Amino acid sequence: MAPExxxxxxxxxxxxxxxxxxxxxxxxxxxGPLEVQRRDELPSEATVEVNVRPAIGVGSPKERHLETLLAxxxxxxxxxxxxxRTLVQITLQVRSLPSEHAICGVDASxxxxxxxxxxxxxxxxxxxxxxxxxxxxxxxxxxxxxxAAPMLQPTARDVMxxxxxxxxxxxxxxxxxxxxxxxxxxxxTYEEWEEACEMAEEVCCKxxxxxxxxxxxVDGGSENLERWLREVVRRKVExxxxxxxxx
Amino acid sequence: xxxxTTILLPGDQIPPESLPKPTNAKKPLTLGPGxxxxxxxxxxxxxxxxxxxxxxxxxxxxxxxxxxxxxxxHDLIIATVHASAAETFTCTLTPHTPPALLPxxxxxxxTRKTRPILPPGSLVYARVSPSPxxxxxxxxxxxxxxxxxxxxxxxxxxxxDGLGPLKGGMVFPISLxxxxxxxxxxxxxxxxxxxxxxxxxxxxxxGRNGVLWVDGGNVKTTxxxxxxxQEVDEKGMGEKEQLWVVERGLRGL
Numbered sequence: 001m002a003p004e005x006x007x008x009x010x011x012x013x014x015x016x017x018x019x020x021x022x023x024x025x026x027x028x029x030x031x032g033p034l035e036v037q038r039r040d041e042l043p044s045e046a047t048v049e050v051n052v053r054p055a056i057g058v059g060s061p062k063e064r065h066l067e068t069l070l071a072x073x074x075x076x077x078x079x080x081x082x083x084x085r086t087l088v089q090i091t092l093q094v095r096s097l098p099s100e101h102a103i104c105g106v107d108a109s110x111x112x113x114x115x116x117x118x119x120x121x122x123x124x125x126x127x128x129x130x131x132x133x134x135x136x137x138x139x140x141x142x143x144x145x146x147x148a149a150p151m152l153q154p155t156a157r158d159v160m161x162x163x164x165x166x167x168x169x170x171x172x173x174x175x176x177x178x179x180x181x182x183x184x185x186x187x188x189t190y191e192e193w194e195e196a197c198e199m200a201e202e203v204c205c206k207x208x209x210x211x212x213x214x215x216x217x218v219d220g221g222s223e224n225l226e227r228w229l230r231e232v233v234r235r236k237v238e239x240x241x242x243x244x245x246x247x
Numbered sequence: 248x249x250x251x252t253t254i255l256l257p258g259d260q261i262p263p264e265s266l267p268k269p270t271n272a273k274k275p276l277t278l279g280p281g282x283x284x285x286x287x288x289x290x291x292x293x294x295x296x297x298x299x300x301x302x303x304x305x306x307x308x309x310x311x312x313x314x315x316x317x318x319x320x321h322d323l324i325i326a327t328v329h330a331s332a333a334e335t336f337t338c339t340l341t342p343h344t345p346p347a348l349l350p351x352x353x354x355x356x357x358t359r360k361t362r363p364i365l366p367p368g369s370l371v372y373a374r375v376s377p378s379p380x381x382x383x384x385x386x387x388x389x390x391x392x393x394x395x396x397x398x399x400x401x402x403x404x405x406x407x408d409g410l411g412p413l414k415g416g417m418v419f420p421i422s423l424x425x426x427x428x429x430x431x432x433x434x435x436x437x438x439x440x441x442x443x444x445x446x447x448x449x450x451x452x453x454g455r456n457g458v459l460w461v462d463g464g465n466v467k468t469t470x471x472x473x474x475x476x477q478e479v480d481e482k483g484m485g486e487k488e489q490l491w492v493v494e495r496g497l498r499g500l
Binding site for chain 1 (some may be wrong): 252254256257258259281283293294295296297310311312313314315317343344345424428436479482483484485
């Protein structure tokens with residue numbers, strides 16, 4: 001199922017997005033460029049601050065870990081040198097998780113990470129922050145057992161049914177097909193990792209494989225993330241340009 | 248104006264055939280907001296939006312309507328006075344950004360003896376002055392260390408040209424795209440103000456920082472005008488729909 005995206009719906013933030021897929025729903029807001037605190041100020045680039053808020057309760061070391069991963073990934077795609085000595089503040093509030101999220105056998109922060117990355121990217125696009133490129137991410141889960149096929153962007157329910165899980169991988173790719181982030185958990189061989197990486201690359205950035213992804217849409221319901229992103233942007237532009245084209 | 252819109256994501260390269268075809272071959276290509284030149288001759292987008300080109304000016308930029316206002320030299324803005332220092336007023340253009348400075352003497356007819364007194368919270372219609380220290384990169388005005396400076400006079404004539412403190416009236420937040428449309432004149436396609444002005448008298452000032460100031464003399468007119476512009480903004484209305492807004496608004500008076 002393609003993710004649903006709603007852009008620029010919070011009117012106080014500079015950019016905002018709500019992202020929903022497979023029971024994961026996250027609200028993202030971006031503010032910036034803002035005035036930066038003296039101790040965080042970098043003389044030649046912008047400071048990127050990421051706040052992750054869980055669905056229930058206050059943040060824990062798990063959220064801090066996700067924030068570190070997100071901040072370093074997003075710093076590479078934001079043109080921080082265009083806006084030196086400023087602050088880009090990204091807040092991600094998890095709104096709801098699928099009920100199987102905690103018990104599906106994959107590390108909870110790992111299965112959440114791709115969704116957080118997509119939300120942050122959409123909010124950044126909505127805030128018109130200068131970006132070097134885009135980023136898309138995918139989760140690949142390898143169930144235990146020789147004949148089990150690797151699962152690409154599975155729902156939490158599918159993962160729970162496929163237990164036991166041998167390893168889980170998250171890959172994030174930039175718009176030009178470079179790996180920006182890889183987090184892996186579990187035991188796996190290099191060949192398995194490479195296969196997972198190729199699968200993720202396929203869904204994240206292969207734009208040429210139209211025939212393939214069409215076939216996948218029919219039977220698997222999976223689809224190309226880059227194409228999805230373009231569709232989201234097209235809708236945003238359409239809304240903004242409505243006065244020019246219509247009546 | 249291009250007929251088919253090219254939609255770009257950050258990092259997309261602009262194909263050479265979508266760049267403007269200059270009518271005057273000597274004119275260098277100008278890149279506006281949202282585009283980045285990577286030497287030797289790659290041009291990529293940095294924000295998501297539709298590519299717009301102008302063949303006459305040999306310029307290309309990306310149309311977008313979201314995000315925070317970044318001050319550019321010569322922009323007309325509506326600033327809020329925050330405090331008064333010895334020589335300058337410190338003003339805010341957008342929340343949580345470093346304050347902009349408005350010298351006491353940058354008003355029409357101001358001298359060392361007679362300087363304007365503006366209490367905190369008052370509004371000023373001003374222009375962003377081209378600061379000598381600002382670099383060519385559009386993003387780094389004010390970020391390079393020197394604060395943004397504002398002025399309410401034309402430095403060559405010493406006249407205010409309509410700039411100065413705004414008294415009375417009310418402020419309405421509008422989108423940055425709407426403020427650009429309002430300032431673009433006919434190209435912006437906003438006719439709601441002209442339509443309303445046929446029946447009621449009012450005064451407006453548009454700031455590029457997404458602020459609309461309206462003074463209609465009484466509360467009813469002020470709200471009518473401000474709300475009409477906000478509605479046109481939110482719904483992205485074309486000219487026909489605006490006429491309808493005008494008609495409905497005037498009926499309510």
